[in-house]
Amino acid sequence: MEFWTGIESLRSQTGGDIADLLADEARNARLRARHGAMMFDASKTSIPTAALDTLLEMAAGVPARRDAMFDGAAINETEGRAVLHTALRGTRPVMVDGADVMPEVQDTLARMRDFARAVRDGSFAPNGRITDVVNIGIGGSDLGPAMATIALAPFHDGPRCHFVSNVDGADWADTAKGLDPKTTLVIVASKTFTTIETLTNAKTAKAWMGEAVADPAAQFAALSTAQDKTSAFGIDLSRVFGFADWVGGRYSMWGPIGLSLMIAIGPDAFDAFLGGARSMDDHFRTADLAENMPVLLALIGIWHHQVCGYPTRAVLPYDNRLARLPAYLQQLEMESNGKGVTMDGATLPGPAGPVVWGEPGTNGQHAFYQLIHQGRTPVPCEFMVAAKGHEPALDNHHKLLMANCLAQSEALLRGRSLDEAREKVAGKFEGAELERQAAHRVFEGNRPSTTLIYPQLDPATLGAIVALYEHRVFVEGVMLGINSFDQWGVELGKELATSLGPLVDGADASGKDASTQALLAQLLAWRD
Numbered sequence: 001m002e003f004w005t006g007i008e009s010l011r012s013q014t015g016g017d018i019a020d021l022l023a024d025e026a027r028n029a030r031l032r033a034r035h036g037a038m039m040f041d042a043s044k045t046s047i048p049t050a051a052l053d054t055l056l057e058m059a060a061g062v063p064a065r066r067d068a069m070f071d072g073a074a075i076n077e078t079e080g081r082a083v084l085h086t087a088l089r090g091t092r093p094v095m096v097d098g099a100d101v102m103p104e105v106q107d108t109l110a111r112m113r114d115f116a117r118a119v120r121d122g123s124f125a126p127n128g129r130i131t132d133v134v135n136i137g138i139g140g141s142d143l144g145p146a147m148a149t150i151a152l153a154p155f156h157d158g159p160r161c162h163f164v165s166n167v168d169g170a171d172w173a174d175t176a177k178g179l180d181p182k183t184t185l186v187i188v189a190s191k192t193f194t195t196i197e198t199l200t201n202a203k204t205a206k207a208w209m210g211e212a213v214a215d216p217a218a219q220f221a222a223l224s225t226a227q228d229k230t231s232a233f234g235i236d237l238s239r240v241f242g243f244a245d246w247v248g249g250r251y252s253m254w255g256p257i258g259l260s261l262m263i264a265i266g267p268d269a270f271d272a273f274l275g276g277a278r279s280m281d282d283h284f285r286t287a288d289l290a291e292n293m294p295v296l297l298a299l300i301g302i303w304h305h306q307v308c309g310y311p312t313r314a315v316l317p318y319d320n321r322l323a324r325l326p327a328y329l330q331q332l333e334m335e336s337n338g339k340g341v342t343m344d345g346a347t348l349p350g351p352a353g354p355v356v357w358g359e360p361g362t363n364g365q366h367a368f369y370q371l372i373h374q375g376r377t378p379v380p381c382e383f384m385v386a387a388k389g390h391e392p393a394l395d396n397h398h399k400l401l402m403a404n405c406l407a408q409s410e411a412l413l414r415g416r417s418l419d420e421a422r423e424k425v426a427g428k429f430e431g432a433e434l435e436r437q438a439a440h441r442v443f444e445g446n447r448p449s450t451t452l453i454y455p456q457l458d459p460a461t462l463g464a465i466v467a468l469y470e471h472r473v474f475v476e477g478v479m480l481g482i483n484s485f486d487q488w489g490v491e492l493g494k495e496l497a498t499s500l501g502p503l504v505d506g507a508d509a510s511g512k513d514a515s516t517q518a519l520l521a522q523l524l525a526w527r528d
């Protein structure tokens with residue numbers, strides 16, 4: 001069925017009562033997917049079984065495209081590239097342009113392991129044992145390892161890892177403050193090695209190190225597809241870890257871009273992380289569409305955004321160590337599917353990806369949940385929670401965390417009726433004031449949420465969660481008929497920043513619009 005025709009046909013099925021729908025256990029079971037020890041439950045949404053069937057029909061083209069991706073076809077058509085981040089964690093041969101890419105992937109992984117071990121055991125110690133690692137990168141060369149390094153804190157047994165991304169000198173300055181240049185390893189992570197933020201920070205780091213050691217470049221490593229540029233920067237090829245252009249930046253933490261994570265948690269735990277993602281790949285490749293977890297997430301996403309018209313979705317991990325997951329998913333989802341053009345160049349007839357945002361629970365509850373519960377625009381909430389924390393002595397905290405997570409999805413579902421609200425305030429107010437006070441305490445309810453649960457956040461589980469979201473983005477992109485693997489929308493700002501460079505140094509700004517001229521004039525006046 002043609003996608004937008006299908007979307008139109010589904011609109012008449014929206015607005016159902018979730019509590020009523022939940023009475024149908026056969027429906028609920030179809031909205032639950034399991035993989036390994038993970039369970040995803042989407043039964044607290046308004047999707048009726050018939051709509052799920054239609055959405056599954058609309059996804060009929062996904063398997064062929066999925067297989068093309070795993071097999072190395074050039075599905076990133078605007079850049080003429082294969083999309084093979086799955087090969088970075090894979091074991092099967094994959095042919096690109098007639099050659100198997102896996103030997104090189106394995107070889108680079110083996111070099112990363114050797115280097116990570118040498119840093120961790122102190123055999124790599126140009127000016128003393130490495131105590132701190134600073135990853136300098138931005139976007140896909142930062143968010144993945146930064147998110148995962150926080151997520152896997154209980155598994156850290158290597159040097160401390162820091163992440164500098166912003167061109168704002170504050171980022172570097174605040175990070176460098178506590179560091180000893182003699183015992184710091186700087187990893188410059190940039191797929192292209194042309195990103196101005198990263199190169200600016202890398203040069204600053206080199207100068208900082210040069211004040212303390214004779215050969216600063218000896219304490220630098222680089223992660224990039226551009227070895228000519230890493231060499232020009234002065235980094236010896238033995239510490240350059242390359243990858244091919246078929247790895248998209250926001251899909252790259254499974255390979256060299258994950259080096260800082262590997263140094264933090266060790267090569268074995270990193271292997272477990274890859275293994276978790278690989279198991280999700282296998283599930284995605286082989287499970288029936290109706291039982292396929294990434295497919296189910298994608299169908300829920302399409303139901304909420306394209307069919308129901310909800311403009312955003314919130315990712316709410318009740319897992320403090322997943323604090324950076326929403327930021328990571330913002331890039332993964334919004335850079336991949338924030339598109340307005342179909343693969344063949346036509347304007348999309350409807351919206352592509354939604355706005356993705358979020359914060360860990362329970363913090364968000366005391367900040368923005370007010371709007372989620374009583375604002376006029378429903379926000380589909382994607383909760384996640386583990387059965388166990390990593391602090392057995394603080395299990396009372398973990399039980400509260402689980403109770404809060406479940407309570408929020410229940411509150412969104414049930415709401416509070418006017419009668420219940422009246423009961424709450426009866427005795428405190430009377431007459432018209434009672435009615436007024438009660439009205440403020442009404443929760444509409446019937447608000448959708450999904451919940452992903454898992455036994456404990458460990459490397460394999462994190463790998464599986466991230467791969468789950470990667471494939472969800474893929475399925476949504478295929479169904480929308482867009483290219484999820486380019487990012488032309490970030491180019492214009494970069495070009496204009498280059499043209500503004502001389503202007504912030506005082507060059508003639510008369511070619512700029514009136515607003516830009518006024519802002520520039522005031523900024524420059526304040527610099528005098």
Ligand SMILES: O=P(O)(O)OC[C@H]1O[C@H](O)[C@H](O)[C@@H](O)[C@@H]1O
Nearest residue numbers: 139140141190191192195249490
């Ligand atoms: O890894 P790099 O080449 O330095 O790129 C870093 C980031 O910059 C770009 O602007 C893209 O939007 C991102 O997809 C990319 O991850």
